[in-house]
Amino acid sequence: MIRFNEAIDQALVESITTYGQAVEQTRKTVLGVLGHDLRTPLSAVTLGVDLLSKSEEPGTRRHRIIAQIATSAKAANLMVSDLLDLARCNLGTGIPVRPESTDLTAVCKAVVDELAVAHPNAQIIFTDEEAVTGQYDPSRMAQVFSNLIGNAVRHGNAHQPIHVTVSGDGSTARFSVLNHGTPIPASALPSLFSPEGRYSKHSGEEQGTSSGLGLGLFIATQIVEGHGGTVAVESTLERGTTFSVSLPVYP
Template sequence: MKLSRFITSHMEELLEEWELFARSLPIPGAAISKTDLRDHARQMLQAIVIDMDGIESAVQRKKKATSDVSEMAGAQTAAATHGSSRQLIGFTMPQLTAEFRAMRASVLRRWMAQVTVSSKTVTQDILRFNEAIDQALQESAIRYSQQSDRTRNTFLAILSHDLRSPLTTMTMAGALLSRPSADPSSSVQIGARVARSAATMTTMVNDLLEFARTQLGGRMPVTPSLGDIGEICKQAVDDASAAHPKCKFQLSTSGEMIGDFDAPRLAQLFSNLLNNAAQYRSDDQPVTITACGDADTAVVQVTNFGRQIPSDSLKAIFDPLVQLAMSDDHKAPNATSIGLGLFIAREIASAHGGTIGAESSLESGTVFTVRLPRVSLNEGVAGS
């Protein structure tokens, strides 16, 4: 049986093996759906079959083998779209290329198992298949790199913009206070503005430092000790209130509050959630944070009402920088996030052996739920 016909007749088996391999790759965040795991795999295999069955001249074969990268950069193929999608959901470049390696091995291993006689046709099929899959890999890798560059450039642009605002406030405050005719009675108000601007910039810098730490390798270090989750939430509310004085925050607690927690880290986690909620809330609704605990688990929920988050965005909302690709009309008018706050929150929850998730609807609002074990899983969680 020709290899192209074999691929078509065994498509579902090949897709199942592709899915199993993709699921085995360590991707951070929520579980990836079957649809996302199989992302464009069927279309890529179908394109490979069409390529293999096409009549190809010697000139065309040479051109395919020596095509410049720029000739593939704008290709709107299934493989190119796959590369962009994989970048958005957190795959690394080595993981992306490993998928194609696994696809090549899966197809050839299964096909060769039923080939009984070696012939020129068999050799030609293998060559055509390898050429086609190499082209798909290159198209996918090019688009992955383009998406990475776009995300990074957008991140730098937003970081520059968001830092400029508090810097401008602090510069103007300094100019006002340095005037000989400055009114002493206004110094308190000006000082409060400087403090809010400094708090905003500190949050950005801290998020950048934590992001850099996670990218350098290893889990975010935490040092659990006996603490009160209710008091930690109260500290987070105080921090968020200072950054968003016009937002009303409501805190309620119930059940067992004492457990093994890294208080500074969890305060950062909850502050990030509260800051995010304050930025995207509707003006007439408060941001609520509820904490409840039982014998084993502490559950903290942060809720705000405002724009509903689309289900597609919820899948990637905890990934670093991904949300920065959203259009301007999806960005809150007073947003100052550089797209790392929710990623940091996920890393802190994970380091505690916990989980974080999000749901969004017009009726119930946007709800972030953090579940944490009240007892440290093991001493290895602690770090410096």
Template sequence: MRLSTFIRENSAPIIAEWEAFAGTLDPSPEAASPLSLRNHIAYILRFVADDIDSPQTDAEQVDKSQGKNARRSTNSVAEVHAALRQAGGFNMDQMVSEYRALRASVVKLWSAQTTETTLQDIHDLTRFNEAIDQELTESISYYSLKVERSRNLFLGILGHDLRNPIGAMTMSAELIGRIGSLSERQTMLISQISVSASRVMEILDQLLDLTRARLGSGLQIIRETMDMAFVARQLVDEMRTAHPGNSFTVEVSGDTEGAWDRPRIGQVFSNLLGNAVQYGFKDLPINVSIRGETHDVSVSIHNDGVPIPPNAVAGIFEALVRSGDGEDVHLQSNNLGLGLYITKEIVVAHGGSIKVTSSEKTGTTFTARFPRA
């Protein structure tokens, strides 16, 4: 019996066998319902049987094996299955296990009734595996896309909708300070509210930047003629005010003018200086170096302190990443792991590059290069 015919005529026992196999995979409680396990599998079996019977050239077979098979519909059976599993609380591993179990069930039952293997059987089995692989690839791709969209939507809503209430809180704190005489304790509390609200706004700005970068639209860059050294001195002065216990030095050489996005460049300095303050030794200065070269301007920020572990350097610019253990944990700006990721995105959006070196002997140095235009 042809494999495609066997699948059509034995879908009920195939699903029963598959369900018993899937039950041994120890799925999570939300995935354990027999009804939820059987849901939609009949449609996948029908697609696989039809795919086995469909004509296919050698070139089309090669394309399919390389994941280049053309889409047959806007919402494929595999994509619908992935959407149902994602909405039903299945994780990626559970969904992949479903396909593994389905493949094993079909092959086991078909092999049990096959007495002699022919070339046609080998051909059908090859087409069957190709079809399952295609369905699995489409399901994984769609599931990943749904998860990514949900995450980005959450970040976008979080970053956008929280701005108004936080802005109202900041304004209320400012108005309270103007109403009349306050005790020293009251003044300190009002000031703390304003500072905390400002920090939350910075975090929300970073979340919005993260969302833009993850959606693929990139960070918006508006270039204007500016002096990199001037912005560096501005941000260092702000850091001196915010962290009077730290000392800073600024070294400038060469032509430091170019066309960059001034607010974004300010973010770069703010994130790197904040990182240096957080992890540098308080009794040693933080050194800022701006060097104008022929085609670009380099920015280096150095601090002496606990070095970044060697195994963490490669991923230090990734979003939501911690490096190190215990008290030596290196968290990026605002303890969310966003600061250095956004810094890298800003530098890359300008067509530049950024790197870091770190050791106990030489300290930690972040170096970014910005093309002049």
């Protein structure tokens, strides 16, 4: 009887484990399919908004409504892209990186200029010593810069500037973004780059269409690691919060 009970217990454990693995695999697959299928209707919305925008006079009420729809559609597209990147990581394929000869300084400056237009009240100070070139995926690195600087804009003190720097010494490229605001608790740092344990979902600071899915830090880390680099963070009340990226330079 004892052996029979042990066999039943073992069978139950194996069944629960198998079921859990099947559910997890289904969840990952559904995320990927959902993200992929959402792109088609969102593309239609974006195209329609672009056509309507050209037919309306700037400054009119209809034009303002169309602009709001365009902003929401862009935010939705970004969330779908994040969802697809998460699905790729979950399914083991990883975020694709296609290196080519790239000037990281120019890529970062373009991102800073874009964010400055989107957030006119933010003070973003960009410091570059010289062109930092190497083999990188320009669109993916722009995604890293946008995620980290955008994160600083959302969570930093609006009355203090955000400092962005890009530098290199021939063997290593470095990027950093510093903002002042409420420091990240030490207890949150170990899980900060994990999609399951992100700090912002507990802070309640992200609201509206700009909140996204909270995957920015996770995706940025995956892209940097795909280039052979690392991401680090330091956060104190006195020195502020600094996210640093180090990348090897491949000529």
